[in-house]
Amino acid sequence: MSTTTLPPAGKRTEPVSAPDRHTSDRAKSERKLGWLLAGPALAVMLLVTAYPIAQAFYDSLFDYRLTDPENRSFTGLSNYLVILTDSLWWTAVGVTALITVVTVAVELVLGFALALVMNKALQAIRPVLRAAILIPYAVITVVSAFAWQFAFDINTGFVNSWFAWLPGVDTTTDWFGDFGTSLFVICLAEIWKTTPFISLLLLAGLAQVPEVLQEAAKVDGATWWQRMRRVTLPNMKAAIMVALLFRTLDAFRVFDSIFIMTAGANGTESVSFLAYRQTISRLEIGLGSAVSVLLFLFVVLIAFLFIKGFKVDLAQARGER
């Protein structure tokens, strides 16, 4: 929270505990006003997500093809059975998990390095760095995907001729020709696009590490690495966890880059892409909805694991103690 030169935002934010008649009246009207003000936003959020996911769950219980609505029939959970016994589903889950782990791990390291540089950078170059780092964040994912695709493309690209000195790369390297290299380019594009976000979150975390502790450790003769491990990282745990949570969930939904770069060829389908293909291309609303629901459950599971398992305390991270 902000410094305490000003009193914290009034008594209002203190929890009302005593069943005092006076405060309870006031609490009641405050409660009413609160719901009145926040209600519309909440209603809109629920309307555009809760309703559709409920509908998706309902649709997933049917055999329903868009071009053949007359033959729609209730099939219970059989769509789920089809999906969960299909190797394609598990491949897609594996690919999605792989992309998530690789990109998030690289982004965390790279983002941390960027944050350290920005934290310590000269006043003169800081605005330049900040602007540069924000650009990948602000660029449309689809544009970034096209840029990376065209760069690596065997006909339109320059990567092959520029990096021909690297082992395994020459002018005839077809990056989108097999699984490993396609995935490499997809991950590169994702990493480029989202590292800035992580680094900004980490930068904010760095700013919260108490300077006094750093100084104290320095006086005690701790090396840079010791200070990093003993002081900086423990104090940044909350920020790191929040960054991880958001990026993991984001990475798990990867769609745009794959859609643009490979359209799922060479086994690069992600779970989102699989859902898209069943509903939009195959027009199998029932089957596709079941994939969507499973994807949703996955995301909920990951969030749950993070919040409970790794004890990501969002309230704490927000400084709300």
Place this chain on the structure above:
Amino acid sequence: MSTKEKTGWIIGGVLIALYCLAPIAWIISLSFKAPADLANAQFLPTTPSTENYATIFTGTGSDLFLPALRNSFGICLIATFISCVLSMFAAYAIARLDFPGKKFILGTALAVAIFPVISIVTPLFNLWRNIGLYDTWPGLIIPYLSLTLPLSIWTMSAFFREIPWEMEQAAQVDGATTWQAFRKVIVPLAAPGVFTTAIIAFFIAWNDFVYGISLTSTSASRPVPAALGLFSGASQFEDPTGAIAAAAVIVTIPVVVLVLIFQRRIVAGLTNGAVKG
């Protein structure tokens, strides 16, 4: 700081800037390559040509690109505006009032933020075609709110928490009317937060692809990211690489301008919303 250290910082800074800007420089360079020059295997065009820009602004791509550009601007601005208004109220309630639903609202916002878009696009599509919102502006604005609202609420409530609200009462004690106190004291304090939130929300709406390709089908509402995949080369089977690059540059300009002007605010907004919420 020694000169050596300074040079180190500058080199490091240049490297980071290069890393961040290289793909943008590449797509700009590509957009200036004439169709026959695309396969030159070089970073730069042999001779720069504005042919691709002519294609998307006045040529065969203009019927596709110009309406898409108009749609993108219109839809994203309206979605941003609505989500700012809604989250302004919500954030005020969260930051200033004490009521039991606070945690629930923030929790819902978080849940909506992590929602896989692809999961809800099919039901939305079915609903939209039944109620006539398919391929219309509102048909995209409403789902865009699901992208922009959660972030707006978090970012804005973080900003609002830092506002010293008691200054309003102080001003009233000093003889200002309620309205004056609000306008003269609170509005100037709150405006930067609202404005920053608006920029970030705009970025998010501007970035959408899944809704854009799934809930539209004509120039009536198709946004630019969805239109990028629709360009045609000189004939059906020729790749429209140049036109895509030129259109990509055009849609990147607004966000780059916003970043350059408001970089400090955007950074504050992003870190505030996510870490401090």
Place this chain on the structure above:
Amino acid sequence: MPSTEFPPRRARTGRSRGLRALGAGAAAVVLASGLAACGSDDGGVPVLNWYINPDSGGQAEIASRCTDAAEGRYTISTSVLPREASAQREQLVRRLAANDASIDIMSLDPPFIPEFAQAGFLAPVPDDVAQRVTEDVVDSAIAGSTWDDELVTVPFWANTQLLWYRTSVAEAAGLDMSQPVTWDQIVQAAQDQDVLIGVQGIRAEALTVWFNALIESAGGSIIAENSTDPEEIQLGLTSEAGVRAAEVMRDISNSGQVGPALSTANEDSTATGFESDQGGFMVNYPFVYPRGLAAVEAGTLDQATVDDYAATVYPRVDADTEAAPPYGGINLGVGAFSEHPELAYEATECITSTENQAYYFTSNGNPASDSTVYEDPEVLEAFPQAPVILESLELAAPRPQTPYYSEVSGGLQREYHPTASIDPEQTPQDATELIEAVLRKEQLL
């Protein structure tokens, strides 16, 4: 956890500037929404919406010509569909499933026509129209416009792949191109001369196009026994012809002459390869010729190279069986929910008139389905290969006609890609199992 009693205070940002900018933003919103409100048409003359596949402006021009010719009975306005045929279908199907009345005329890729017809998305073709629009039309285009023995769309333009070759290369290899050639001969000649064979190995519709040409030429079909019931469709992939097609595909892919990027090669990138110094043979649509001429004009290709271009009928799988070149193009469907089906059919007759087909052929490089167009001297001037195109169209074999085409083609692409790893024993079997399971909705795709 150490305390965070003295977190640094974040710099407070500027104030008044932000407010002003916010006002400007709000004004922009109002302005934008105002703009959106206007722009509806003013009634009176019926407007026919024609959903077109992206081209170089030819369909838009034809639309305005027919609007003029209609003298106020209707006007045609065009809307562009995505570039990929499968994506075009997705957009149209989604709208038609919503009983969209705003779709009057659609440019349809032939393989998807059965699905549209079966789902009741197409207004029936009036008998007299059917009669007129099939006059002098090549057989493959009529077949492609038909479902269940009934003409359901109006043939517009008909595309076909030719065997493109460099005259110099064929001469050096001693290939007599005036006679039908087989794939084996081409592979042999390409290896002798160390030149490229351009084929489309990308995991996309182009792969199905190639495979279909091979299996049809070998005397088989992807669908051996057709049915409107997806569970009763019998595939012919494991037949003798199917195995032979798989063999030929694998052998070409492993010939060493297909370039480094076969598994991502599409029509455009193979044309790039054919223009290169290593260009030798290529199966591709006629657009490659104007593409070459444009490159000459832009100065990136020698006139001599394009002068070296020649085209003949698609290669045979075996010397004694006829070639079965790919058939493609666009036919026009009239939306079942259109408010003006009669006018729409009237418009399709105008769009597909001999003059307009000739215009489309010469200006956009899209061959006509009307055989009389091929006698037009202007067409012959623009496309010296026109007679070969006509010959190829007469031989061309449509891709499997089924309402479940998307599943069949998608399943095929999944198993046969990358083509270099095809196992003629196993792949047809796997593909059959996959497609059948997908048709039974027992597997994902």
